[in-house]
Amino acid sequence: MKVIVLGGGVVGVTTAYYLARGGAQVTVVERQDGAALETSFANAGQVSPGYSTPWAAPGIPVKALKWMLQRHAPLAIRADGSLFQLRWMAQMLKNCTSARYAVNKERMTRVAEYSRDCLRQLRADTGIQYDQRTLGTLQVFRTPKQLQAVQSDIAVLRECEVPFRELRADELPEIEPALAHAPGLVGGLHLPGDETGDCHQFTQRLAELARGLGVQFRYGVDVQRLQTQGRTVTGVHIARHNGARDASHTGESELLSADRVVVALGCASHELLGTLGLDVPVYPVKGYSLTVPIVDEARAPRSTVMDETYKVAVTRLGNRIRVGGMAELAGHDLRLNPRRRETLELVTQGLFAGAGDVPAASFWTGLRPMTPDGTPILGRAPGWDNLLVNTGHGTLGWTMACGSGKLLADLTLGRQPDISTDGLSADRYGKNSGQRSMGGRQLPVHA
CATH class of the missing domain: 3.30.9.10 (D-Amino Acid Oxidase, subunit A, domain 2)
Structure with missing residues (x-):
């Protein structure tokens, strides 16, 4: 199974690690030039x-x-x-x-x-x-x-x-x-x-362990748009942004195909999911x-x-x-x-x-x-067959990262999670999380 994880912070990297350990072929897409360089960089520990x-x-x-x-x-x-x-x-x-x-x-x-x-x-x-x-x-x-x-x-x-x-x-x-x-x-x-610990150190070192399991990290690239067909996300269009260290990419759009896509983009999740007609309050x-x-x-x-x-x-x-x-x-x-x-x-x-x-x-x-209720959003995106969400952890991203990553990996791979998922998905927001018809168009997202 090919899985694309959008986001290379502590939540995205833990998700990728557990997916790879479960046998998935994983690619992580991150706009920064390395893991954990935004919210995960210098949090309270x-x-x-x-x-x-x-x-x-x-x-x-x-x-x-x-x-x-x-x-x-x-x-x-x-x-x-x-x-x-x-x-x-x-x-x-x-x-x-x-x-x-x-x-x-x-x-x-x-x-x-x-x-x-x-x-x-x-x-x-x-x-x-x-x-x-x-x-x-x-x-x-x-x-x-x-x-x-x-x-x-x-x-x-x-x-x-x-x-x-x-x-x-x-x-x-x-x-x-x-x-x-x-x-x-x-x-x-x-x-x-x-417990306590340096979230940035942890994420960087876990990324190396994930790389050893076959995870590919695409750093320094932006998500341009999601490609959809019906209720399925069929791919992610990415492009290397200006100033990236890898000169082998010219900025032209590249399509990554996948069987599953996991959104772990932190604060950018609201904008990205909005392009699919989802109103997720992050x-x-x-x-x-x-x-x-x-x-x-x-x-x-x-x-x-x-x-x-x-x-x-x-x-x-x-x-x-x-x-x-x-x-x-x-x-x-x-x-x-x-x-x-x-x-x-x-x-x-x-x-x-x-x-x-x-x-x-x-x-x-x-x-x-x-999120307005404090609980992260974990699980399938409403109205989509192969799109999952792992975001909205607020001040507790480091605290909840491993559990959220393991839970999302289990859901993505069709396994029974170790804990109840009641009340964790975007479904709890009712009509505010419902899908508005977008006609399957490819829409830009700055994430």
Whole structure:
């Protein structure tokens, strides 16, 4: 079976790896000149199934209004001039109920827990190394109100049998000794099953393992259009873009044929699927990170600390600290906002003062592909016989990558997945995901 995977981030590469291991002949198409050079490049480094929580939650609309007035707010909204942004936010607001939150969190936790297990097995099978640690995630709280609010999450953790431990302020240094110096903390929630690691390293090394299984990587090429016949995608037209390192391609269109096509294009998935008449709500949510060189091991984190107040994660990656978080709804804007760096530095110095050379840190931004309910979109594209989707993981692409890749590979190859797929496909959006007749035309897509 020939399968084309569109997208060479962590989600696309894991999908390709599991497909090849299952016997498929796989080609990965990626617009960058290597794997994991966009959203997967410098994320927060968390593999955190225990912290798989929808952004759409009770109380978020009121909090969002308050955040508008705060300098170090975890959320910012700037109109991008599109109706899609307004519709996406309206869908998100509909999911900010207790009932929807519980449903969405269960779906996210189901995928994330499975994915963590898949990652562990992959590590055992291949010996892959990526600055990983298996010491868990510690969520820290600054107010009693935050401690009370986390009880709804704890109820879902119990239901899903996810191990956890609630901590008083004086118990936090048992998990993260350097927090003995951090002021203003009232307690925490430790999730010992979570892990950390460098997503970029992992993806690059897994791509090499996939290449050893026969996967072909077509880097530096753009998807021009999809070729369709009836309910089937028969091929993908690609062309090498200007400035690519491989001079053997002149920019002329090339048709890649396939038996199956998997869309793992992150934020570009909405546009591509739209050319087939599919309205799949995946919106780019901008995040930021700092990568800080460690100068004092004793003051540095051992694993990941999640600051609930600022929605910022501080993660140990070898001799570096990765500080990542925040969310901006501003379309495909990739400009670096210096105010976001101020927030990341504030959290770093507040929790781990003196641990790293903050002025020397590298500052980065990326776009997370997020659905309005938080759950990724996994499975067959509605109305199409051989088109599958693996996108919309939001802030949890690294956490959910291996499980999503394994699940999509099983579905693509006609095998029974290891976990339930209920509520994971685009079908859950009803008519919003339905197909509008496009007459089988070949339409351009800038992906």
